[in-house]
Structure formats: structure tokens, C-alpha cells
Amino acid sequence: MGDMSLKHGSKNSELIEIRENHSPSSGLFFKIRRQLHSELSSFQKIEVFENDFFGNILFLGGLVQTSEKDEYFYHEMLTHPAFMSHPAPEKCVIIGGGDGGTLKEVLRYPIKKAWLVEIDRRVIEVCQKYFPWLNESLKDKRTELVTADGNEFIATTEEKFDVILIDSSEPVGPSSVLHGREFYRKLKKCLNPGGIIVAQAGSPVFHLEHLKEKARLLKNIYPIVHFFCGPVPTYPGGSWCYVFLSESRLPRDVEQTPPSGLKYYTTEIHRTAFALPGFMKDLSD
């Protein structure tokens, strides 16, 4: 949970250690070459650390959000299953995602406009300095950066979107409203016909009860609710779930050729990621 301790007796013994608890009795540790940033913004603790293996790592509220080395596992799987299932996405909104990794993936498509709605301006400012892809994405003339509460943005916008990506942090802190029934009801009215929502949904190992509750909630709102999974080495348990929501479109109807430059996602990964482990079979339709 972002608490630091000195670790003795190892080769890197001079290095400070940062850690994230996954359960009360287990988690990941990172030895830190440098603390690049630490502040308490109006919303949360923002920290950036340099690690020899993962490069720069962003922590929000003590939880790993992204790292230079493994960001693509998460950002590609949050973005491409939605875009590749839509024949001609023109407008996309990202709720959260202030580190810009999802925006970078979205801008690989010939879309007209991408909104990045991040509640905490300081996350943007800090990530511009430490995650090189963000500046480039913000310079793209198709990007519109909105500093706002995602829930309020969705409640008041008159735009309609082809793809909505919910790149929230966990259901604690400023993101908690982005996990509830009302938010998912409001999202529906912002979708163009044939539109697709993909949201990050947590760990199959550590958040299974929460995932089951979310599945029940979402099936009352959307006719098409499909969970899918993929690895994310720096997230709890090393794999992560996402959920695909639509009123009419199925997630395995891959419509296009994927953009170049991807490292994890392939159309075969897309088609197969929706196969759920035995213990999760009851989550999807």
C-alpha cells in the first residue's frame, strides 16, 4: 500500500522498498532506484517510483496503476476488444485513465475525437513528466482533455459515443462512484446505436465476489455482458478481468485488422480472452 521500508540483507540492500498488499498477508514489492514524485493531491496520494525492472511505476492511493514495462497488457486489453468489435468507431470517451496509456491505444485508430475525462488534474501533470506516451497523445488534435468527475461528465454531456472505456481505479477513493448501478444506467444514454462499453473489473483471484456482484448488476442494465481476462504482471494475482457491455453488438465479431505496434493483443487473443476459467463460468451469459 505504498508504505516504504528498508530491506536488509540483499544485493540491493541500499534501496528503499515500496509494496502493494494484495491480501492482508501477501503482495508485491519493488526495490526503488529513485522516488521521482510524491504528493497528496485534492483526491489521492500520487507517487512515481523508478524500478530497475519495471521502469517508472505510478501508484495512486498506494496501488500500482501502471508501469512503463508492463502497461501494454492492461491498456491493450481495455481498448482493442471494444474498437475491434465496432465497424467504424468515431467518438470515444475514456473515464479515468489519467496516465494516458489507454488514450495512446485509442489514438491508433482513425477516430474523429477522443475525450479523456480525468478527475485529478495533478495525475495528468505528473504523468506528462514521467510517462512519455502521454504528452504525444495530448498533442494529438483529436484529443480533448476534460478535468472533471467522470460521473458528472456522463450525467451532463450531450455527446454520444461509439466506444466508452472505464479506466477507473479500484472501488475505493475517487473512483468508487464509477462502479455503481446509477453510473452504468447513465452510460447507456451516452452510447450511439451499436456502441460498446468496456470497463476494468478487477482480479479473478482477489475480487471474485465483487465480480459476481458486478455481473448481476450489469445484466439488469445491458442485454450483452461478457467478461474477459488477460495477464497484467504488476496487478494483484497477475491477471485481470474486463467487462464488455453493449445493447446489440457481440464481442467476438472482430471487424477490422488491428493497428500496428501492438505487443499483447492479437485477433486470436481477442477471440480467446472471453473463455472464462471454470470458477468464473457463471459470470457471463
Added chain:
Amino acid sequence: MGDMSLKHGSKNSELIEIRENHSPSSGLFFKIRRQLHSELSSFQKIEVFENDFFGNILFLGGLVQTSEKDEYFYHEMLTHPAFMSHPAPEKCVIIGGGDGGTLKEVLRYPIKKAWLVEIDRRVIEVCQKYFPWLNESLKDKRTELVTADGNEFIATTEEKFDVILIDSSEPVGPSSVLHGREFYRKLKKCLNPGGIIVAQAGSPVFHLEHLKEKARLLKNIYPIVHFFCGPVPTYPGGSWCYVFLSESRLPRDVEQTPPSGLKYYTTEIHRTAFALPGFMKDLSD
């Protein structure tokens, strides 16, 4: 790497901590309710710890081998893709696998005989005490426990097998010979026609170069070489690779209905696990 340190400042601050480095600057930590066992056998350090979340955890040479909570991810994926691709497996040998998790999965099938070839008798004896599935599997009259070097067993046995499972530890310590060219050449002569080998192959994140080298080596020996992946929460990076080898049988020809009682494996997981991430595409045929 199994080194212990006192962790201060957390709720479980009274608990000893055990850790495994995944890179020189990162890894997993476990707070330990009790140290159940620790010894230096003739081959390696054997430790068993009790953790509140993962239950009993076995470390060999400082590396996590298995835990009560998440053992099924690894043992199901090492076993069922081979068995389910074979129409009538009768004889199976497990090289390594002294914790008995793989044997437990193998015995779900109506086979005639299963050999468990473990080099370190002490691993068997310790695991019988702390991993409840092992005793039951050893009592099964189809099981033959062999305390021997897997490499020597394969070189000298006159048996032929339908399925060979390589449940080795990493290519350091007593398992190193189980990762080389000569061993895989010898295995070939122990396979019945239509036989299948599956071996654990390491982490796609931390051992990618080693995986590529192994792919080159294996393709010179076997006409059918297919890598596949699945999550293992307590292993480095949280996902793991396996390799399917055969002279004639393809891994996606699922022949049977899976046995009951599985938690991770399904026939859909089987068919989809062979879809490799973009960065691993060149590993398989």
C-alpha cells in the same frame, strides 16, 4: 528467495515475512502465520509456510512451488491439455512433481498406471504431511512412486508412456538437466505412438529469452511444438507457459469430456490457451 525479514508498521506486524525475488528488484512477499517445516535435504532447501490467504505454501530452493489456494491453476494446465488431447491414455509418467498436485489431476482419468519420479524423497515425505491431496494419491493402487533422478529414469526405463508430464522446478538446482536437449531426445524413445509430452516452460515476462531458446531446441526434436499459457497467481508475473510436444497429435483435438471437480480447466480454456500474446507469436509453429 526464501529470505526472511521482519516487516514493521503493518497490521500483521508481528508476522515473519517470506519472499521470492522475480527480478533482482521485484517479487512477491507472504506474511507467515507459522513456519511449518524447514530443512536442507541432500538436494535443496525445503520449506513449508502457513499463510492466511494462500494456506500452506511449499518453497524449494527459495522458490514458490505450490500453495493450497492456487495449486489448481498450474496442476490443471500441466495435466489436462495432454490427457484431453489423447483418446485413451493408459500409462503416464510425471517427472518431478513431488508435491503430488499433478498426480492428483492425472488420477482423475481411468488410466492403468501413473509413475511419479521424484529425485528428492524428502519432498514427498514433507508434502505428505502438509498437502492433503498427496497421501490419497499415493494410496491409489495405480500410482508407482519412484525415488530417482528423472533423467536417469528416462534413460533406463523400458516402459513406454502415452503421456509424459515434466513438472520440474526451474533450470537451477536438481532440475537443470530436465531442461536440456539430451533429456528431450531421450523422452522421445519413451513415448507410445500418438503419445504426448507437456512440460512447464517458465514465465512469459521473466523468462522470455529462455522460452525462445527452448522453442528452437524443441523444434529440432519434435514435429509438433505448441506453447500455451495460463494464470498462476503465486508464480512470477502471475502467468505461466507450458509446452505441448508430440510426433503426431495436435493439441486442440479435444477428444473427451473433462473429469469432474476441475476449477480452472474447461474445454474452452483448452482450445483458447494456445493463442499466444503478440510478443510470443514466434514461439509456436
